[in-house]
Amino acid sequence: MDLDLAQVRAFVVTAEHLHFGQAAGELFLTQQALSKRIARLEETIGVRLFDRTGHSVRLTPAGERFLEPARRTLTAAETAVAAARHDDRPLRLDVWGHMFAPMQTIREVVDRRPDLDIELSLRRGLAAATSALLREETDVGFGRVHAQGEGLPEALTHRLVRLQPMAAVLNAQHPLAGEAELRPADLREVTVWFPVQLEKLDFLQRLCDDFGLTGEFGGVNLGLDYFLDHLRSTPEHVSLLPLGLPLPEDAGVRAIPLVDPVPLYSWSLIWRANDQHPLLQPLLGEFARAGREQGWTRYDPERHWLPASEVGQAGKAVPPGSS
Template structure:
């Protein structure tokens, strides 16, 4: 029996989204075309892979058994394509959002496949990355994809790859430094500080507005060390960082809860003219997300800006057998 990899890819995308419309969007197919591919695969295998009841989609027992081998088959096929088409030029990965240390996520993904030829480049922001992609000067970008002054250009695709819980950071002299956890409401009597203009801090702007907090912005963003030095020296100020960013012993990082704010990291790339390494990179991000729970989201526990939920529904990890 020969498997059609396009059909297998349609199955895996649907299994990861548990939604035919979103899976079709990821693969740049119509929902009808995606449904036909899944149906043909079920005919070839002689089993049902999904239970479809009204608007609900879930894997059958056969679908759960088939999912991991299907992922491995696609990864092997992508590796074969990459090997046949590989040239000497590495994949150009443009990264932004440096204050929140995006490289810690890149490191964890690249460590899974150190053989992937990737060349990271630092960019100032999303607008610069979009310009580089449109000109063909970059292959893929990694950072926070948020609202710009104009919509993302046609022909660019993006995928949410990580939701990072945020923490409050402050100097050890701050009155809240001894807390084990803090709610956003607990920050009402203090000032949230960031070394940049609010227009460049889309996530923080929305966070402050949502929870009625006050912010102070000024100075030049000179990097994480300067940022932490300011918090040490100014006991009235707190700020936010992803909870897994390492801070020195004299700076406190306190988890946020009720709700837990999540910072979204995405990949963005040209939908056509893709570098041959891109599929493998996307597969490694997906594997890391499954392994580390990077896409876990519960609206009763977490907070995301409403515009992100509207624009990009969060994918929940696919339940595994047992």
């Protein structure tokens, strides 16, 4: 029996999501095309793999038995391709958006697959990362892709991989420092500060515009120590960082979750559409698995805020509690 690997991959991704819409999005397929692949696979092996009842999807007993061998089949195929190409060069991963701690996400993914040979490089922004990809100096980029790909060259493709909640960061003596949570609207009477030109950080510009906040942006991004020193010496300023970012215990600042709504900072991967590096697909797969397990792309319009240009892409992720 000859198995079609594209059909097997369609089954595995759908089994991991138990949601045809999400699986189709991950595979860059329409739901109709995904359903056809799975139907052909079921026809080939002669058993039904999924039970579909209304909006509910679940594995049949045959599907449960098939899942792990199917995963091993895909891994073996990736290994065979890598061996045939004999490409020993590391996967060159470019990262930008340093003040918002991209390495936190990269570390969480790479720790899951220490066997991936990855070489990191740092760029100053999306434009520089895009140019490096087009010149084939790098293989894949990780950072914020404005408007989820609007204006990217046709040779590049991208995937949203994480929506990260944000926190307000402020001097421990600030009048709001004792709050357990803050709403974006609570920041209207303070100055939101960040050490970068506003046009280079569209996320903060759109946040300020949508919630009527006053922003002060400019200067040179000299890293986290400078950032914290400024908040200590300028107690009237408030800034933003990803929720959960470790801060020194003696930093003299507090990070307070933002709620009602929760602003989400989007992280994406971009790569050349025709890239053949054997480690690219394993890296994309690990990001997808981490996202499913940890809810990285969960988006609920009743609870979360995104710039309007990004809602459509995030909307492909089903709100919590949906199937």
